[in-house]
Amino acid sequence: MKKPLAYLGLALALLLPAAHLQAQTADKPKADQPKTVRITYVTAPFNVPSIVMREKGFLDEAFAAKGIKVENPVITSGAQQTQAIAAGEIDIASVLGGTSAILAAANGVPLKVVAAYARSPKAYFLMTRADGPAKLADLKGKKIAGPKGTVLNQLLVAALASQNLKLSDVEYINMDLPAARAALLAGQVDVATLAGANVTQVEKAGGRALTSGEGLIKPTTVIGANAAFLEKHPDLVAAYFAAHHKALDFMAKNPEEALAIAAKEQKITIEDARAQLPLYDFAPAMTDADVANLTEDQAFMIEAGMLPKAKAIDLKATLIAPSAFTLR
Template sequence: MQRRTLLQLAAGSAAATVFPGLVQAASPLKELRLDYAYYSPTSLVLRRFGWLEEDFKADGTSIKWVLSAGSNRALEYLNANSIDIGSSAGLAALLAKANGTPIKTPYIFSRPEWTALVVRKDSGIRSLADLKGKKIAATKGTDPYLFLLRSLKVAGLKRSDIEHISLQHADGRIALEQGKVDAWAGLDPHMAASELESGSRLIYRNVAFNTYGFLNAREDFLAAHPAETARVIRAYERARLWIIANPADAARILSEEAKVSLPVALLQIKLRSDFSNPLPSSEHVKALQLAAPILQDEALVKAGTDLNRVILDLVDTRFSQPLITRT
């Protein structure tokens, strides 16, 4: 039996379990729309080598790549049906799902430590307590913003105790280095670049507050095109295994795409990214359950929202089981 037929059978069976009654023959897919992001090196590798274009060429399906500057953008594109599959942080995906974005997460593209709280090298800020009354840049709807809120709680501070400046990640770095804000909830590779090139300091790190890299699919796309979704995940798997085997080359791709130095890219890929566990599981469910209270504490979701139910509906632990290569 051909590999593609096996994938279709596996994906169809998985989708029938996840979407009972919804799996049916879909019209041929003319265009497959995905995002790529500098916080997702796997997507950069996949786009660079054209493996999806190669796989879908015989079907007459074109591949459209859309740059996501942050989780907020990826989730906006998914909600607007501008892309079919997009990458975001786990807690950001939960926030979007709870507020109506119709997505599921069948794959984990990495376990990163991609955010921390950053200050200039000459800053007098040394601890979380020192942030009271300060201007802090962060991109709303992303892991760094939610990291900031959770970090403030560690120090007994509230959002009202600081002045939040809403900027996209790259602009947050510029604002910090120009002294327009006192601190910044950073995101790699911008954060690593600020550290290595400008001497910026990380005053608070907590890898447990960095939620995983979620590859999200629109529910209607996953239901109508399970075989195509499976092929995307297989391609992500190919890219993931390639990065594990070739981290220096992966860093070069990140360096070229994000226009950062090679040392910055190596810091992100070798020291702050874990590509070992791509299958959504109870580990990811638990991480979101621990993080979810911040969404209710800060009134980021409607009162009475059953976040545990939303988490279980978001994290699809079954679809990718037959597609994952164990490492």
């Protein structure tokens, strides 16, 4: 009668070393695993998930479990992020304008869109001072500052096109958001393409909006990855999304704390932060609507002369990773 128990004990004795070895193997890093992962940190216009992820340490935590350190270079320009991907200097572009992603892929940059970041047409503006141009038709010949190769660049082109004007009809100066805001308030330019806290600061200084992106563009910012990194290390991309989803969950469960964290990082009041947040949809799963919007963006860039027609790409086949549609 005791034999079954004896056999059970023998079976457990044989299984335990194997289980222990399996656990040890699971904790061991892969031989080709990088020591450092480079993921850009972009706060503007109002990238609350990224801000929360960094402040709460979710990203460092996710990669520390794999024995990997995280570097967060601050690169706000979409063009500079895609250049860094092309040079192998970053692995994940955490917030990238859809137009920047399309232009990069069309020009041979090994980039894959792995998720949507945000959808926010009401968050992008052409701003001017109280004494600036009264309407869009008055933009001809004016000095306009803002980051080239971005959603704001596209907004400017669309706003000008609505008045039968082109970029060549204005003096367009490449500046990041804080520099463009400062140049506008100092009277050095007539208009600035701005978003997020920079818009609020101009309004508080007496400035006003000429237009938002609503009705002109349907911007989708995305998360991009170096294609080789995605292919070689899908587990590390998954680790990134574990942290990203943790930030989204934190925002849902602790909205006031998340707003306070974002307001502090953006140097705005909690009231201003609360007014900004509803302008954004941060759901990461790509949808057919996102693909349609990006397809419209590509068609618009071709029409506006920003992208040669011969370089147009099939977005689903060339740019967007299939996994981008299955994120929760």
